[in-house]
Amino acid sequence: MDRRRFLQSTSITAAGLVAPTVFTPANAQARAETLLIVSESGPNNLDVMGVGTNVPGYEASWNCYDRLLTHEMKTLPDGTQYYERDKIKGELAEDFTVGPMSATFKLRKDATFHDGAPVTAKDVKWSLDRAVTVGGFPTFQMSAGSLTKPEQFVIVDDHTVRVDFIRKDRLTIPDLAVIVPAIMNSELCKKNATASDPWALEFTKQNTAGGGAYKITKWTPGTEVVFERNETWVCGPLPKTKRVIWRIVPSAGNRRALLERGDADISFDLPNKDFAEIKAAGKLSVVSTPYTNGIQYLGMNVTRPPFDNPKVRQAIAYAVPYQKIMDAVLFGLAKPMFGAPADKATEVAWPQPHKFNTDMAKAKALLVEAGYPDGFETTLSFDLGFAGVNEPLCVLVQESLAQIGVKTTINKVPGANWRTELNKKEMPLFTNIFSGWLNYPEYFFYWCYHGANSVFNTSSYQSKPMDAFIEGARDAAASGDAATYDTDVKGFVDLAFADIPRIPLYQPYINIAMQKNISGYQYWFHRRLDYRAFVKA
Amino acid sequence: MLKLLFDRLLTTIPALIGVIVVSFLLTRVLPGDTAAYFAGPAATPQAIEQVRKQLGLDRPLPEQFEHYVLDLAKGNLGQSLTTGQPVLSDIKARLPASAELTLFGLILALLIAVPLGVAAAVKQGSTLDHACRAIATAGVSLPVFFTGLLLVYFFYFILQWSPAPLGRLDVFASAPNEVTGFYLIDSLIARDGETFRASLAQILLPGITLAIFSLAPIARITRASMLSVLSSEFVRTARASGLSARMVVVTYAFRNAMLPVVTTLGMVFSFLLGANVLVEKVFAWPGIGSYAVEALIASDFAPVQGFVLTMAILYIVLNLLIDIAYRLIDPRMRSAT
Numbered sequence: 001m002d003r004r005r006f007l008q009s010t011s012i013t014a015a016g017l018v019a020p021t022v023f024t025p026a027n028a029q030a031r032a033e034t035l036l037i038v039s040e041s042g043p044n045n046l047d048v049m050g051v052g053t054n055v056p057g058y059e060a061s062w063n064c065y066d067r068l069l070t071h072e073m074k075t076l077p078d079g080t081q082y083y084e085r086d087k088i089k090g091e092l093a094e095d096f097t098v099g100p101m102s103a104t105f106k107l108r109k110d111a112t113f114h115d116g117a118p119v120t121a122k123d124v125k126w127s128l129d130r131a132v133t134v135g136g137f138p139t140f141q142m143s144a145g146s147l148t149k150p151e152q153f154v155i156v157d158d159h160t161v162r163v164d165f166i167r168k169d170r171l172t173i174p175d176l177a178v179i180v181p182a183i184m185n186s187e188l189c190k191k192n193a194t195a196s197d198p199w200a201l202e203f204t205k206q207n208t209a210g211g212g213a214y215k216i217t218k219w220t221p222g223t224e225v226v227f228e229r230n231e232t233w234v235c236g237p238l239p240k241t242k243r244v245i246w247r248i249v250p251s252a253g254n255r256r257a258l259l260e261r262g263d264a265d266i267s268f269d270l271p272n273k274d275f276a277e278i279k280a281a282g283k284l285s286v287v288s289t290p291y292t293n294g295i296q297y298l299g300m301n302v303t304r305p306p307f308d309n310p311k312v313r314q315a316i317a318y319a320v321p322y323q324k325i326m327d328a329v330l331f332g333l334a335k336p337m338f339g340a341p342a343d344k345a346t347e348v349a350w351p352q353p354h355k356f357n358t359d360m361a362k363a364k365a366l367l368v369e370a371g372y373p374d375g376f377e378t379t380l381s382f383d384l385g386f387a388g389v390n391e392p393l394c395v396l397v398q399e400s401l402a403q404i405g406v407k408t409t410i411n412k413v414p415g416a417n418w419r420t421e422l423n424k425k426e427m428p429l430f431t432n433i434f435s436g437w438l439n440y441p442e443y444f445f446y447w448c449y450h451g452a453n454s455v456f457n458t459s460s461y462q463s464k465p466m467d468a469f470i471e472g473a474r475d476a477a478a479s480g481d482a483a484t485y486d487t488d489v490k491g492f493v494d495l496a497f498a499d500i501p502r503i504p505l506y507q508p509y510i511n512i513a514m515q516k517n518i519s520g521y522q523y524w525f526h527r528r529l530d531y532r533a534f535v536k537a
Numbered sequence: 538m539l540k541l542l543f544d545r546l547l548t549t550i551p552a553l554i555g556v557i558v559v560s561f562l563l564t565r566v567l568p569g570d571t572a573a574y575f576a577g578p579a580a581t582p583q584a585i586e587q588v589r590k591q592l593g594l595d596r597p598l599p600e601q602f603e604h605y606v607l608d609l610a611k612g613n614l615g616q617s618l619t620t621g622q623p624v625l626s627d628i629k630a631r632l633p634a635s636a637e638l639t640l641f642g643l644i645l646a647l648l649i650a651v652p653l654g655v656a657a658a659v660k661q662g663s664t665l666d667h668a669c670r671a672i673a674t675a676g677v678s679l680p681v682f683f684t685g686l687l688l689v690y691f692f693y694f695i696l697q698w699s700p701a702p703l704g705r706l707d708v709f710a711s712a713p714n715e716v717t718g719f720y721l722i723d724s725l726i727a728r729d730g731e732t733f734r735a736s737l738a739q740i741l742l743p744g745i746t747l748a749i750f751s752l753a754p755i756a757r758i759t760r761a762s763m764l765s766v767l768s769s770e771f772v773r774t775a776r777a778s779g780l781s782a783r784m785v786v787v788t789y790a791f792r793n794a795m796l797p798v799v800t801t802l803g804m805v806f807s808f809l810l811g812a813n814v815l816v817e818k819v820f821a822w823p824g825i826g827s828y829a830v831e832a833l834i835a836s837d838f839a840p841v842q843g844f845v846l847t848m849a850i851l852y853i854v855l856n857l858l859i860d861i862a863y864r865l866i867d868p869r870m871r872s873a874t
Contacts, residue, residue, distance in 0.1 A: 030709050044621040051591050052574075052618050135587040205621050221620030221627070222831065223704060223823040245708055249821045253686060254702050257694045263701040385834075415834055419573035423582065455582065 033242040035518070035534055038255045039268040042222060042248040047204035048179045049131055049138040058179050059528035063227060063244075065182035065210035066092045066235050068105050068124065068161075069173065073522060073533075080287055081522040081533065085439050088173060091235045092119060092183055092211075098173060107159040110234050113185040113211040121155040126186035128153045128163075130199050138180045144438065145175020168478035171438055178437050179526055185209040213239050213532045223248055227531065239532040240520070259284060259513055265536065266514040266521075268529060271388055275511040276331040285516050288509040289523045290335045293444050294435025295351050296389075298397065298503040299458045301428050306378070307459075311370035313500045316429075317356040318363035320503060321400040329392045334506035346490045350441035351507050354497045364404045375405020381430040385415025390431055393505075397431075425460050432458060433508065437525045441489050442473040449496055459501035466495050545860065549853045553846075557609070560845040561602055564838040571618065571836045592618075605842070614846070615839030619832050624843040628825060632847065633718025634705055635817070635824035639809045641721070641740050642747025643802070650752045651798070654759025658767060659786055669756055677753035685746040685819035692742060700738050702820045710735045743820040747813055751805050758801045762794040769793075795866050803859040807852050 043057035046064070050057070072087035090096055093105040111119040129150040132142045142148065146169040154162040165172055175181075184204065192203035203209065208216050213233045218226040227244040247264070249255045256274050258264040260283065270278070279286045298320060300307035307313055322338040340353040367375065380398060382390035391412075398408045408429065413421050421427060434456050436443050447456040451467045473488035475481075496502075510527050520533035572589035589595050593604065608615060614624035657669035692699040700707055705720055713723040713732050720736035766772060767790050775785045814826035825844060832840035 034709075036708055044617075044619050050621075052588060054619075136584050136591070140584050220630075220823065221617075221622050222828065223821075224708075247703055247708060247821070249703065250818045250827065251686075251821070254689060254819065254821065257689065258701055258703070261694060261697070261701065263703075415574075417570070417836075419585075420570040423573060423585070 030243075032536070035241045035244045035266065035531065035536055036264050037244065037246045037266045037268060037529065038249045038258055038264045039246070040248070040250060040252070040255070042225060042246065043219075044221065045205045046208055046216060046219065047201065048182060049134050049199075050201050050205050051136060053137070055528070058526055059246075060208075060216065060225060061182055062179050062524075062526065062528060063214045063531050064208040064212040064216060065184065066111070066119075066212050067177055067179075067181055067183065068093045069096070069177040071177055071524075080289055081520070082289070083522070083524050085174070085292075085525075088177055091177075092124070101168075102162050102164045103173065104156065105161045105163070107161070108234060109159055111211060112232055112234075113188070114208065114215045114230060115185065115188060117185060117187060119183065119211055120158050121161045123186045124161045124183055125150075125153045125155050126189070127184045128181055130184070131181050134199055134201065141178060141180045141437075142175065144443070145169060145171040145173075147172065147175060147181075170474075170477040171440065171443065174438055182210060182212075185211070211235075214244065236532065240535045241531060244531045244534075259515075262515065265518050266512065266529070266534075268512055270511040270513055272329075272331045272333045272509075272511065275333060275513065278513050283516075284513050285518070286511070286513045287521050287523075288333055288511050290507045290509055291435045291527065292525050293350065293437075293439045294433060294507060295337060295504045296334075296393075296431065296433045296506055296508055298505060299427075299430050299432055300501060300503075301425065301459060302462075302501045303425075303460045304428065306370070306372060306376050307428060309370050310499055311366050312372065313503075314356075315363045315366035315370065315404065316401070316406070317354075317500050317503045318359045318366065319400050319404050319406070320356070320505070321358055321396050322356075322505065323358065324396050324400075325393055325505060328396065329389055330506065330508075333509045333511065335509070337504040337506050346493050348441075348486045348489045350444055350489070350493065351504065352493065354500075354504060356500075356503070358400070360400075360403055367404055367406075372405075375407065377407045377409070378428045379411045380408040381411040381413055381421065381427045383415060383418040383432065384412045385418060386433075387412070389508075393431060419455075422458055423455055425458065430458070431505075439525060440477070441493070442470055442477060445470045445492050445496070446474070448502070449492065461499070461501040463495065463499065466492060466499075469495065541860075542857070545857055552853065553849060556846060556849040557606070557842075560842045561605055564836075564841050565598060565601075567833075567836060571838065574835055614843040617832060617840040618837045619835050619840065620828075624839045627828060627840065628843055628847055631823055631825045631828050634822060635810060635813065635826060637719040637721065638740060638743055638816070638822060638824060639747065639806065639813060640719075641744040642809065642813075643751060643806055645744055645748035646751040646755055646805075647802070649748065650755035651759050653752075654756040655763055655786070655791065655794075657756070657760045658763030661764065666760075669760060673753035673756045676749045676751075679749065680815070681746055681750050681813070682815040682819050684749055685743065685816050688742045688746055689819065699742050700735070702742065703739075704821045704823055705736060705739055706732070707735055707739070743813075743816050743822055746816050746819075747809055751809055754801055754805055755798065759794065759798050762797045763790060766790045766794040792866065796863065799859060799862050799866065803855050807848075807855055810848070810851065 039056070041054070041056055043054065043060045045053040045057045046060045047053065048058055048061035068091060069088050070091040071083040071085070072089055073081050074084045076082050092107055092111055094108045095106040097104050107119060107121065107124065113119060131138050132148055132150060133139065146166055148166065152164045152166065154164060156162050163176070188209045189200040189203060193200040211230070213230055213236065214227040215230050216225060217228045218224070225246040227246070229239055229242050249258065252271055252274065255264070255267045256278070259267045275286060275288060278284055298316070300313055300316065302308055322336065326332060326334060326336060337351055337353045339357045340355045342355055367373070380394050382394050394410050398410060401408055422432070434448055436447065447454050449457060449461055449466055450470050451462045453460060453462070469488045469492035473485055473492065476485035476488060512521055514521065517537040518534060519537070520535045522530050522533050524530055572585050572592060572594055593601065605615070612625065614628070616622070617624050617627055620627055653669050653672070657666040660666060689702050693702060706712060710732060713720060713727045713729055716723050716726050721733065721740065724732040724736060772785060772790055775789050813824065814830050816822065817824040817827040825847070829841060829844035
């Protein structure tokens with residue numbers, strides 16, 4: 001091939017590449033009415049009550065089903081729309097009253113499911129019965145609000161449902177506004193139920209059987225989900241976006257390229273580094289919001305030496321390079337949970353920063369006092385599924401601990417194995433994250449510090465006074481005794497910081513980037529996207 | 538010929554049984570607890586046990602194996618927990634995507650590598666020969682995900698010649714009616730020029746990425762094999778008889794040099810099919826490789842077993858095809874058995 005012919009053929013190839021990017025008019029029309037979202041992974045089940053539904057599956061459920069209740073929105077000083085924890089309003093319920101031992105819900109009379117069937121009290125009862133019966137995560141989440149038995153859900157008439165309380169619990173009403181108690185089309189589900197699958201879990205895994213603002217018209221697992229607006233939705237203002245296409249793009253670099261090139265509208269859950277750079281470039285709008293009730297921490301197993309000694313734990317807490325982690329690992333995109341001024345009074349709030357700071361001299365002294373003048377050896381474990389943050393974080397901690405003579409070997413645990421390792425409660429030193437849907441201090445503490453030793457009490461921390469504070473706060477919240485509640489919350493926060501079985505590091509942020517013409521992002525406790533409020537100008 | 542086919546198929550049965558047993562056992566000894574993974578972030582030990590029971594993972598291994606084999610006999614490969622679909626339908630949907638991409642890459646590589654290899658052999662020691670060596674070395678030493686990202690960066694991000702790397706088709710285009718599962722062929726059958734162009738545009742970059750990677754073995758083998766054939770006696774005789782250079786190289790030498798190339802081709806193809814995981818990840822290609830890896834990360838047994846089994850069957854079919862190709866290329870093979 002000579003030079004001339006080579007040049008000719010390359011230019012022909014180039015022309016071939018250019019041609020397909022020309023949009024047809026029909027495409028342009030569809031583009032304007034459609035929101036294209038890209039994220040790393042997609043749903044494995046469209047029903048939040050299914051067996052092993054993953055977190056992206058919650059997003060599908062949230063947008064395709066209605067609940068009895070939902071939260072109001074408020075605007076934060078930086079302009080972000082944020083859910084109001086304490087302002088709950090009706091969604092399918094047009095009106096509701098909460099009595100001392102029960103709550104009554106009046107359903108909207110005009111609400112229908114996607115197939116046109118009206119939403120009635122028996123659908124509500126069937127759905128709530130299902131949530132407390134199917135087992136696994138949904139049943140567990142319901143029980144967090146003291147909703148455990150089908151007898152608690154009573155049909156009063158066609159459009160009225162009563163929920164009886166088994167005990168006073170401040171979390172019962174908010175628990176009816178989480179993703180799990182979605183109201184399903186009971187007739188449609190029953191038609192698709194089988195003897196071995198009475199709750200039609202197989203059917204709702206693949207199909208949406210609800211009446212929510214969106215319905216799924218196409219789902220290619222691992223590739224894309226297509227949502228179309230439900231034109232007859234009455235539980236709120238009709239969403240502005242007609243169609244939402246959610247594409248799974250595994251490569252973070254490509255997600256960013258798609259966004260910067262203007263081909264994608266929204267990229268969900270960006271790595272901190274990308275987020276910081278996109279923000280600096282200023283071509284896209286970005287939102288970063290702290291996880292509600294969520295903390296990344298360094299945990300220690302308090303049942304075994306050396307971490308059974310509170311002095312050792314305090315020494316570690318003084319040796320963590322907090323600020324370095326904030327700067328080098330998180331690019332400043334997290335809320336520090338350390339270094340509160342020494343004279344600052346404890347607040348009735350959670351999360352709040354503790355008073356430890358990086359102070360190697362103090363750490364060394366504490367270690368000597370504890371009887372480890374030459375330090376010791378241990379392993380530091382982390383979840384490889386979140387290696388982007390965990391790995392550099394652990395390396396920094398390793399470096400810093402070496403300065404006080406604590407030699408650590410880093411143990412990388414594959415994502416699939418992490419939960420198993422946590423359950424065993426044998427790792428001596430590890431970093432992990434916990435965040436609760438329900439944003440109440442006593443809820444967090446019950447899971448993470450209580451002697452009932454749940455999966456999330458990863459340190460196996462046991463303390464009678466701690467249990468007393470937590471239970472006291474729960475009871476006080478239920479009975480509305482504000483003074484006792486405040487004392488108990490301050491009590492357990494102080495104790496958690498004094499005993500320091502886990503060292504809070506920071507409150508992580510969830511990062512979203514979108515085109516400048518997209519508005520209406522709302523932060524929800526579940527942290528997934530709500531399509532209903534998005535507007536594409 | 539039929540007898541040969543039958544004999545060959547018979548010998549594959551022990552291999553298949555081996556694959557079934559090994560893939561079952563291997564997935565069970567993998568670290569990681571499926572139930573804990575799928576019980577979700579807020580699971581209690583009780584919830585995990587419940588999930589384990591629902592998935593049948595609490596039963597003893599022999600019993601699980603029995604269930605697996607019985608289901609297999611019925612053509613049921615089990616359920617994927619990561620996608621929530623039956624494994625068989627997942628594989629059916631994804632295999633054509635991988636096969637189309639791999640074949641496209643391979644054909645592209647062939648079109649470049651074989652002429653390059655032949656030319657390098659004919660003009661041994663020339664600039665072309667050195668260029669062939671340089672290209673082959675570069676191609677095989679660049680990791681595919683790197684080449685892929687580089688191509689995306691230049692052709693999509695900077696130059697904007699290529700469409701968004703979003704899988705097999707643009708978001709707003711619709712797939713052609715399924716006949717073969719290969720979009721390029723299906724859109725031609727449907728006489729849909731627009732879809733053909735769109736899917737060609739999508740497949741070009743990942744195809745080139747794969748082609749660059751597989752160029753090297755094909756070009757090198759072609760060159761080596763051509764060299765040995767060119768120095769053999771029958772070629773000398775042909776030259777001495779005054780046949781044209783073209784006739785000597787193309788008709789006599791090339792055909793004889795093809796045998797090792799076909800063997801390499803089979804190996805490269807099966808290797809690519811499994812190894813294009815990274816390319817699939819970079820280009821969001823809904824193929825079988827990325828499917829298996831995602832399942833592996835989640836300790837999701839059924840898809841991994843299904844994937845291994847599918848691959849084993851593919852290898853067997855491929856080897857059979859290569860054997861047949863041998864016979865077509867080399868008449869001596871026909872009388873040998």
